[in-house]
Amino acid sequence: MKHALKIGIWLLAALTVFSCQKERGAGAVGERDLFVSLDTRAADENVAQNDNLFRSLVFYFFTDDGTNSKTVFRSFTPGRDTYEEVFRLPVEATRAVVIANYEDSDLERTLSLTMNYDELTSLVATKLLDFQPDQLLMLGEAAVPQSGAMSIELVRLVARVDVHVFGTPELVTGRSVKVRSVQLAGQVLNTTMRPGDAGMPAAPVTRTRTKDELDYTVGVRPSEVTAATAPAARFYSFQYVPGTTAADDVPELTVVLDVDGMEMTRTCRIADAAHPDCKLLRNTIYRVLAEVKSSGISVSVDVLDWQTEESDIEWGDVSTxxxxxxxxxxxxxxxxxxxxxxxxxxxxxxxxxxxxxxxxxxxxxxxxxxxxxxxxxxxxxxxxxxxxxxxxxxxxxxxxxxxxxxxxxxxxxxxxxxxxxxxxxxxxxxxxxxxxxxxxxxxxxxxxxxxxxxxxxxxxxx
CATH class of the missing domain: 2.60.40 (Immunoglobulin-like)
Structure with missing residues (x-):
């Protein structure tokens, strides 16, 4: 469903604590004012742990040939899922690129006020620490009109993997079955800053991430699994697109169970009918439904849209x-x-x-x-x-x-x-x-x- 960007009126100065207000722009000749309203909220049932929030924004405005015409940095605490501002832009500005949560992906030291379009989109963002749900990197690009309204698609540059673990009746009946740890091998820590399905960086960085001491009780899989069903573990990863060599680090899950005090380990890959090659695409939720048997594990994957492809930045001419x-x-x-x-x-x-x-x-x-x-x-x-x-x-x-x-x-x-x-x-x-x-x-x-x-x-x- 398309999200209409209707933001309630609030006193911007009173609610925002700015820690960064860098700005670069042209002079007053040949300018016009445009109003921006930003909304990154997904459908409520797909939001988890505030992963719809951002704490920093940078707006880049470029001319047709990619020359930088204006750059504005904004950062604030606490995080938010909406933002609005009036920008005074040179009439030559025809393209906008917006980056949210740039501070949490090693971009703060590489982004500059004068960066042109090619320099910006050739950057690679890298996670040095673990992914924080309320600081996920987001990116959007759109054409800037001379007047009227403008909308921009703002997407998260990560995939979210929700791991649900169930057991067959034969496994769980009369037994205490708990998940002790879930491990994701092949979590991707860097990504390109090109809009769209931009593929992998030239030198992808991956790691194995383990969430342990979970004490998650395993039951029989219900007839329907919804967003209200708590996963055993949740991971975030930058986009994974398989390469051409067998050495590619395909995302793989390892689940360690405690069955009446005995350890059981099961491994599976995150693959579904749409992505049999184990892709993890940007702005996508992968709901992994793993059912453990005494002899192995079977997996199905629901692929959910984070729905930010319908989130817009709307512009209105202030003169109206x-x-x-x-x-x-x-x-x-x-x-x-x-x-x-x-x-x-x-x-x-x-x-x-x-x-x-x-x-x-x-x-x-x-x-x-x-x-x-x-x-x-x-x-x-x-x-x-x-x-x-x-x-x-x-x-x-x-x-x-x-x-x-x-x-x-x-x-x-x-x-x-x-x-x-x-x-x-x-x-x-x-x-x-x-x-x-x-x-x-x-x-x-x-x-x-x-x-x-x-x-x-x-x-x-x-």
């Missing part, structure tokens, strides 16, 4: 963002000004109320501010607003502006006496940016305003 703002009450005076008066009981004061409808872009922060915070204040900010920051999401947000002191005229710069006034400004902070920019909230210059980015509010005598 819509922002609606308008007074909920008519002007307080006949001359068309937005006015307020002071009242010692703010709830009974005459205030100006506004309603905001913010529908895009997702992940942006909207800040309501007053240019004169001495004589005016917000008496109420609610409905999608937290601490003065309106969070985008299409839900209405309300604010009310009031005077903070009894009416008095103030002296202007030219010495003239005028009514106190303030300007209401709504600013946008794009996801991933530290800057706010004023929005066009009053294009018709209503209520005496001479600036399309503000509403002018004046205090009048009660």
């Amino acid at each position: 963002a819509t922002f609606e703002c308008g007074p909920m009450t008519p002007p307080s005076t006949a001359d068309g000004e937005l006015t307020v008066v002071y009242d010692q009981i703010p709830g009974d004061a005459r205030m100006q109320s506004f309603e905001f409808y913010i529908t895009a872009p997702v992940g942006a922060l909207w800040n309501a501010s007053l240019t004169n915070s001495t004589d005016f204040a917000f008496s109420d900010i609610n409905g999608g607003v937290q601490n003065g920051v309106v969070v985008a999401g299409g839900q209405p947000a309300y604010i009310r502006v009031m005077a903070t002191s009894p009416y008095r005229q103030v002296q202007g710069a030219d010495g003239s006496m005028t009514d106190p006034s303030t300007r209401l400004v709504i600013s946008l902070q794009k996801a991933g940016s530290s800057d706010f920019e004023a929005l066009l909230i009053n294009p018709d210059l209503l209520y005496g305003s001479t600036d399309a980015h503000v509403y002018q509010i004046v205090q009048k005598e009660q």
